[in-house]
Amino acid sequence: MTAILQLGAIEWVFFAYFIVIYFVYGMLNVFAVFRIRRYLEINEFTASENVFSSLDIPVSVIIPAYNEEASIVTSVRAMLQVEYPDYEVIVVNDGSTDETLQKLVSEFMLQPFPEAYRKRVPCAAVRKIYQSARFSNLRVIDKENGGSKADAMNAGINVCRFPLFCAVDADSILQSDSLRRAVRPFLEDPDTIATGGTVRIANGCTVRGGFLESVALPTNFLALVQVVEYLRAFLYGRMGWAELNAVLIISGAFGVFDKEAVVEVGGYHTTAIGEDMELTLRLHRHFSESGRDYNISFVPDPICWTDAPEDLATLEKQRIRWQHGLGQSLSMHKDLFFNWRSGPVGWLAMPFFLIFELFGPLVELAGYVYMLVAAFNGWISWDVAGIFFGLAIGLGMLLSTGALVLEEMSFHVYPRVKDLLKLFLVAVLENFGYRQLTLIWRIKGLIGWLRGKVPEWGDMKRSASLTSE
Amino acid sequence: MIAAAVTVALTLVLLAYSLGLRIAHILHARDLERLRARCWPIFAEATMHKTCDSQSDLRTLRHFSRIKLLREWCRFRALIRGEKGHAFKQLADDLALLPVARRLLRRRSTGRKLLALQALGFLRDRESLQSIEQLLRHPSVSISITAATALAHIDPKRAIPLIVPMIAKHRSWPRNQVGRILNIAGPAIVTGPLCDAIESSDPEEAAYLLQFYESAALIDMDSLIAKLLVSESDPRLLAAGLKSVRGHIPEVIIKRLAQHKVWYVRMQAARLLGRFGRREDYQILEPLLSDREWWVRYRAAQAITGLPFLGPNALRKLCDRQKDRFAQDMLRQALAEARLI
Amino acid sequence: MTPTVNLDLTMPAFEPLATALVVDDDEDIVYLLRHLLLRDGFIVHTATNGRDARDFIANSKPTDIVIMDLMMPYVSGAELITQIRESRDWKDVPVVVLSGKVTERDVVHAFEIGANDYVTKPYNPQELRARIKRQLALQRRA
Numbered sequence: 001m002t003a004i005l006q007l008g009a010i011e012w013v014f015f016a017y018f019i020v021i022y023f024v025y026g027m028l029n030v031f032a033v034f035r036i037r038r039y040l041e042i043n044e045f046t047a048s049e050n051v052f053s054s055l056d057i058p059v060s061v062i063i064p065a066y067n068e069e070a071s072i073v074t075s076v077r078a079m080l081q082v083e084y085p086d087y088e089v090i091v092v093n094d095g096s097t098d099e100t101l102q103k104l105v106s107e108f109m110l111q112p113f114p115e116a117y118r119k120r121v122p123c124a125a126v127r128k129i130y131q132s133a134r135f136s137n138l139r140v141i142d143k144e145n146g147g148s149k150a151d152a153m154n155a156g157i158n159v160c161r162f163p164l165f166c167a168v169d170a171d172s173i174l175q176s177d178s179l180r181r182a183v184r185p186f187l188e189d190p191d192t193i194a195t196g197g198t199v200r201i202a203n204g205c206t207v208r209g210g211f212l213e214s215v216a217l218p219t220n221f222l223a224l225v226q227v228v229e230y231l232r233a234f235l236y237g238r239m240g241w242a243e244l245n246a247v248l249i250i251s252g253a254f255g256v257f258d259k260e261a262v263v264e265v266g267g268y269h270t271t272a273i274g275e276d277m278e279l280t281l282r283l284h285r286h287f288s289e290s291g292r293d294y295n296i297s298f299v300p301d302p303i304c305w306t307d308a309p310e311d312l313a314t315l316e317k318q319r320i321r322w323q324h325g326l327g328q329s330l331s332m333h334k335d336l337f338f339n340w341r342s343g344p345v346g347w348l349a350m351p352f353f354l355i356f357e358l359f360g361p362l363v364e365l366a367g368y369v370y371m372l373v374a375a376f377n378g379w380i381s382w383d384v385a386g387i388f389f390g391l392a393i394g395l396g397m398l399l400s401t402g403a404l405v406l407e408e409m410s411f412h413v414y415p416r417v418k419d420l421l422k423l424f425l426v427a428v429l430e431n432f433g434y435r436q437l438t439l440i441w442r443i444k445g446l447i448g449w450l451r452g453k454v455p456e457w458g459d460m461k462r463s464a465s466l467t468s469e
Numbered sequence: 470m471i472a473a474a475v476t477v478a479l480t481l482v483l484l485a486y487s488l489g490l491r492i493a494h495i496l497h498a499r500d501l502e503r504l505r506a507r508c509w510p511i512f513a514e515a516t517m518h519k520t521c522d523s524q525s526d527l528r529t530l531r532h533f534s535r536i537k538l539l540r541e542w543c544r545f546r547a548l549i550r551g552e553k554g555h556a557f558k559q560l561a562d563d564l565a566l567l568p569v570a571r572r573l574l575r576r577r578s579t580g581r582k583l584l585a586l587q588a589l590g591f592l593r594d595r596e597s598l599q600s601i602e603q604l605l606r607h608p609s610v611s612i613s614i615t616a617a618t619a620l621a622h623i624d625p626k627r628a629i630p631l632i633v634p635m636i637a638k639h640r641s642w643p644r645n646q647v648g649r650i651l652n653i654a655g656p657a658i659v660t661g662p663l664c665d666a667i668e669s670s671d672p673e674e675a676a677y678l679l680q681f682y683e684s685a686a687l688i689d690m691d692s693l694i695a696k697l698l699v700s701e702s703d704p705r706l707l708a709a710g711l712k713s714v715r716g717h718i719p720e721v722i723i724k725r726l727a728q729h730k731v732w733y734v735r736m737q738a739a740r741l742l743g744r745f746g747r748r749e750d751y752q753i754l755e756p757l758l759s760d761r762e763w764w765v766r767y768r769a770a771q772a773i774t775g776l777p778f779l780g781p782n783a784l785r786k787l788c789d790r791q792k793d794r795f796a797q798d799m800l801r802q803a804l805a806e807a808r809l810i
Numbered sequence: 811m812t813p814t815v816n817l818d819l820t821m822p823a824f825e826p827l828a829t830a831l832v833v834d835d836d837e838d839i840v841y842l843l844r845h846l847l848l849r850d851g852f853i854v855h856t857a858t859n860g861r862d863a864r865d866f867i868a869n870s871k872p873t874d875i876v877i878m879d880l881m882m883p884y885v886s887g888a889e890l891i892t893q894i895r896e897s898r899d900w901k902d903v904p905v906v907v908l909s910g911k912v913t914e915r916d917v918v919h920a921f922e923i924g925a926n927d928y929v930t931k932p933y934n935p936q937e938l939r940a941r942i943k944r945q946l947a948l949q950r951r952a
Contacts, residue, residue, distance in 0.1 A: 509842075513841075513842050544838065550934050
């Protein structure tokens with residue numbers, strides 16, 4: 001232990017980095033514990049509400065679709081069966097080159113609808129609008145390809161009729177109460193302008209007709225690791241930040257927004273890489289600058305399940321994109337940093353994301369390399385290097401297992417005790433190899449963003465469990 | 470090495486803790502299932518009888534934890550209504566659940582308090598009225614709204630005049646739950662206090678209160694609304710007022726509001742005229758089809774499409790006759806929505 | 811949960827061997843309805859989602875009555891009613907809707923597409939029983 005006292009400045013930087021990052025994560029974990037406990041105590045009395053009146057807020061669900069012929073009919077059908085008193089579904093066909101539109105037309109008996117279209121937020125030209133003869137609350141917008149999901153979302157915003165809109169990915173798998181749970185913050189706090197929900201990994205689960213039927217762990221190791229990653233990111237990444245009203249991302253896979261608030265800030269940014277984070281930051285910026293009370297909330301219930309990539313190449317592309325989007329969004333809204341009006345967003349969350357999420361991988365990798373080199377050359381003792389690696393990896397394990405404890409306290413999503421043990425094993429193993437791998441991908445994304453290179457989309461390979469039916 | 474050992478040890482502690490939680494969860498679920506299998510048939514049976522005399526059944530239930538029994542009783546009670554005709558409530562008396570609920574009300578935990586409030590409401594426990602009334606001002610939203618719900622169950626005549634003035638101040642009370650409270654009390658009790666509150670609050674609060682009109686008696690509100698529409702100028706209140714009209718209000722009032730400078734007032738006027746469906750109002754509606762605001766045109770077009778004296782052919786002709794392109798587009802959309810073209 | 815049924819002979823039972831289909835995604839409600847119908851001598855079929863109900867309707871002999879919710883996963887209550895009214899065998903089966911939707915518009919819509927009666931949640935079990943009885947009597951007269 002005395003070795004620690006003889007450290008030089010460089011070593012201290014790396015030690016300090018790890019100590020600070022884990023301290024913040026630890027604090028977020030504590031916030032999340034309190035928030036979830038409070039939420040669960042109340043949840044028991046509100047979860048089973050099944051009486052609806054005209055006082056519930058109607059919602060427009062917007063599903064952007066680009067070349068989704070295999071799954072679009074199932075996802076739309078699922079959306080039409082969601083348990084919610086008053087809502088409409090708007091599918092935006094973003095100039096698909098496959099049979100997406102034709103599939104929709106024949107399945108839902110779509111007929112051309114003479115919509116008095118008005119453009120409130122920018123998007124590519126709309127070709128035609130259809131309404132279903134079978135479901136009067138289903139409309140399909142056929143538009144020119146705008147090159148981004150954001151562009152399609154904006155077209156949906158232009159035609160939706162209700163005060164709230166819900167952004168859903170065409171391949172998101174929902175539960176029948178997803179919408180009801182996500183809308184609750186709007187009822188409980190009139191200043192709410194957006195809410196997100198916990199996204200979980202669908203690989204391994206049984207999905208029928210676009211709904212989740214039973215939950216199980218995936219068999220693929222990469223997917224398993226992502227289960228733990230998502231638990232960490234959502235259960236206490238976002239729950240913790242929500243406690244400070246500093247949620248920086250409402251996931252594009254499932255989020256509910258106040259339409260007028262989004263129109264006020266100009267809709268989605270059509271060329272941003274991470275359009276979901278960009279929009280969330282823009283909302284923060286606009287509302288804090290105009291000095292209004294607002295709340296961007298988060299519900300911990302698992303409400304949306306998504307397909308995780310099971311091969312390294314796709315996963316790599318996804319992570320490069322994420323990192324690129326993070327850099328872009330943060331730099332676009334750099335005005336928020338330490339702005340006297342921006343509160344915890346500008347003073348805590350954004351600096352944290354900048355230092356630890358965006359540039360963190362660089363520091364972490366440099367730390368590993370430096371410690372190894374230094375120990376080899378005898379600049380520092382192997383003991384110090386050992387402590388460093390023990391700390392870096394051990395705290396990582398602690399963090400992941402902390403997320404599992406939180407999950408165990410709250411939702412018990414994975415039914416078998418065996419699943420729990422498996423997740424623990426994964427939480428330990430991910431620190432040897434996987435974590436370092438994502439580190440390199442994230443650095444690639446960071447460099448890509450710094451050089452202004454546009455990242456490519458990974459072609460998602462669907463796992464078998466999802467394509468059935 | 471010590472650092473590594475500590476983190477590994479801590480990780481193991483967390484693992485053990487999770488396993489403990491999981492085991493507790495499984496045991497709890499099993500226990501609950503056993504309890505349910507026992508008590509639900511007895512509960513269901515009680516709803517079919519005027520009195521219940523199944524003492525032998527109850528004896529088996531007495532082995533279970535009172536709190537769990539109370540929770541199941543509440544859960545079942547939430548499914549049904551009309552307790553006068555059957556013996557379900559009597560079951561709670563036979564099982565001595567009331568003292569349990571009263572005791573839980575004094576607990577600090579939010580969960581316990583909520584359960585107690587729900588139960589005392591269902592049990593209509595007048596003795597707890599005062600302690601529940603104090604909880605109306607509790608900082609936790611879920612406790613205060615559940616307390617309000619309980620009061621509406623126990624003594625609506627006393628509770629509603631107390632609760633209604635709080636509604637506009639307590640915006641964190643979810644609207645749908647407020648609506649439910651007013652529904653429990655019923656229009657006969659709600660109308661008076663609601664009208665009083667609307668008349669005595671500022672325009673913004675009055676506009677908020679008006680959305681609960683559905684829970685109040687209908688005719689009494691119309692005269693109040695007509696009065697507000699003449700005397701008030703806050704556009705939000707005017708729009709909320711127009712939205713809440715149930716019967717009829719004088720034409721002059723609407724005519725004036727259909728030309729109001731704020732668009733959502735014009736929109737609500739158009740909507741209301743559509744509901745009236747009177748021939749003479751058509752003259753007011755048609756100009757709104759060319760309004761500069763999309764929503765006003767939309768509601769006006771919907772209103773015109775629904776007019777009882779215009780058949781599909783007349784409507785289609787009307788649409789072709791429009792000189793303003795915006796009016797024509799909107800009318801065509803409304804016709805399509807009504808499946809008339 | 812397996813219900814234990816104590817047939818109460820003092821209560822007037824329906825004709826023996828009447829059949830009912832109960833569809834609701836709330837298992838508590840299905841349980842309660844099943845119990846109530848069983849004690850009146852019904853043979854009860856249950857489904858906790860719209861798709862199972864749809865399959866049942868497509869493949870089975872019609873029951874004497876259907877009691878169902880409107881909002882359910884996979885296939886909605888409205889679609890089920892339409893399916894029943896368009897089915898050759900099932901088209902005359904009375905449908906009692908038991909729903910948490912309480913607005914006028916929802917009630918009117920349910921009747922428009924072919925529901926015979928509409929009861930809102932929470933409901934009075936004895937009232938529901940009386941309504942079921944009335945629908946069966948009307949059916950028999952027809």
